[in-house]
Structures are given as structure tokens and as C-alpha cells.
Amino acid sequence: MELSKFCPRCGEETEKLYGEEKKLCPDCYTDVNSLADMPKEMEITTCTVCGRMKHKGRWIEAYSVEDQLGETFSELGEDIDMELQFWEEDEEFFVRVHMYDREIKDHDDVKIEWIEEQCPDCSRFQGGFYKAKIQLRGEGLEQISDDVVDKAAELTNENRKDFLSNVEHVDTGLDFYLSTENMNRKILTMLRDKYNPEIERSYELVGERDGQRVYRNVVSVRID
Ligand SMILES: [Zn+2]
Numbered sequence: 001m002e003l004s005k006f007c008p009r010c011g012e013e014t015e016k017l018y019g020e021e022k023k024l025c026p027d028c029y030t031d032v033n034s035l036a037d038m039p040k041e042m043e044i045t046t047c048t049v050c051g052r053m054k055h056k057g058r059w060i061e062a063y064s065v066e067d068q069l070g071e072t073f074s075e076l077g078e079d080i081d082m083e084l085q086f087w088e089e090d091e092e093f094f095v096r097v098h099m100y101d102r103e104i105k106d107h108d109d110v111k112i113e114w115i116e117e118q119c120p121d122c123s124r125f126q127g128g129f130y131k132a133k134i135q136l137r138g139e140g141l142e143q144i145s146d147d148v149v150d151k152a153a154e155l156t157n158e159n160r161k162d163f164l165s166n167v168e169h170v171d172t173g174l175d176f177y178l179s180t181e182n183m184n185r186k187i188l189t190m191l192r193d194k195y196n197p198e199i200e201r202s203y204e205l206v207g208e209r210d211g212q213r214v215y216r217n218v219v220s221v222r223i224d
């Protein structure tokens with residue numbers, strides 16, 4: 001006697017059946033069930049000045065669209081594997097979430113609403129003039145320093161307002177002085193992608209100009 005499993009919904013023979021009460025083949029399972037409950041729409045809030053993203057009430061160092069989507073979706077499907085694709089259509093932004101659980105495949109489309117705000121750190125200094133400083137700290141900084149200088153040159157080529165105004169060697173590492181926040185953000189994205197560093201922010205008062213306090217945005221990047 002030969003025994004085989006078959007799906008009660010489509011009648012196909014199948015290796016495995018899935019589900020709690022009613023067991024179905026992988027294809028039928030996702031017709032009837034969803035692997036994860038994806039919302040139809042989600043909001044992502046970013047800061048217009050420093051480019052950080054607001055996540056669970058905190059401003060975190062995620063600057064690229066990929067990183068921001070990754071952070072947003074990571075908690076939605078905890079036990080399943082996900083792949084994200086995104087596209088724009090009629091000025092709207094969508095993410096297709098592919099979900100995998102054993103041999104079951106499923107996907108959902110989620111519309112993203114991008115919200116722009118100023119984070120509290122940046123709005124404190126609204127109107128004030130400041131530049132950014134990246135403090136690079138850690139071991140083997142020569143290669144990383146070259147990467148920062150190369151990226152800065154590339155950005156200057158794209159936009160004359162972006163330039164590396166100074167590099168200082170200090171006892172604990174290297175300090176890079178940048179002309180714009182935009183540049184700071186792009187260099188931090190490059191460093192994050194390549195070296196996965198620890199990033200901390202602070203501000204320093206560097207003087208006064210036209211009766212306004214002048215602050216510099218300081219980002220400490222530690223690579224171990
Ligand atoms: Zn079936």
C-alpha cells in the first residue's frame with residue numbers, strides 16, 4: 001500500500017501540509033492565510049536636517065532608504081525571513097515585502113508615507129549656523145580615513161557646497177570638518193555600510209556670529 005499526502009483544497013499531492021486546524025499545501029496556505037500581518041500603510045519620519053530616522057520614539061542613525069525600511073519592517077515578522085523591494089509610482093512609495101517560512105512564500109505591498117520633521121537636536125539650533133565634525137576613533141584608521149577623504153572628494157564633485165574643510169590628527173584619532181550636514185549624512189551612511197561603527201552625537205558651541213550662537217554638530221564614530 002502506498003500512502004501520499006494531498007491538499008484537501010486543490011487536491012494536489014504535496015510533501016508537507018501547513019496550518020493549525022485545516023492543513024493545506026504551501027500554495028493554498030498563503031491563499032487563505034498571511035504569513036505576517038502587514039499593514040496597508042506605514043509612516044516613516046525623518047529629520048530634514050541631520051537625516052536621521054525616528055524609530056519607536058527615538059532618533060536613530062539610519063540615513064539611507066534601505067536602512068530606514070530595514071528598521072521599519074524588522075519587527076513585523078519576527079519568525080519569518082523577509083526580503084524588501086521598493087518602487088515609486090505616481091509620486092507614491094511602495095514596498096513589496098516577500099516573506100518566507102520553510103517552503104511557504106507570500107508577499108504583501110505596503111504604502112509608505114514619508115514624513116519630514118526636524119528632530120529636537122536640530123531644531124534647537126534652527127537659524128544657527130553650524131557645520132559638522134566627524135570624530136573618527138578606533139583602530140586601523142588609515143584605510144577608513146582614505147575612504148572618508150575619497151567620499152568627500154566625490155561629494156565635492158557633485159556639489160561645490162560640500163567640501164572637507166580640514167582634517168586634524170589628534171591623540172585619539174582623526175577629526176574631519178565638513179561644510180554641510182548633507183555631506184555629514186552621506187559620509188556616515190558610507191561608514192555605516194562599510195564598517196558598522198558605533199555612532200554618537202553631540203553639539204559644541206564654537207562661538208557667536210551676528211549675535212547668534214554658532215554650534216557645530218559633532219558625530220563620534222568608533223570603529224573597533
Ligand atoms: Zn492546495
Ligand SMILES: [Zn+2]
Nearest residue numbers: 047050119122
Ligand atoms: Zn536632526
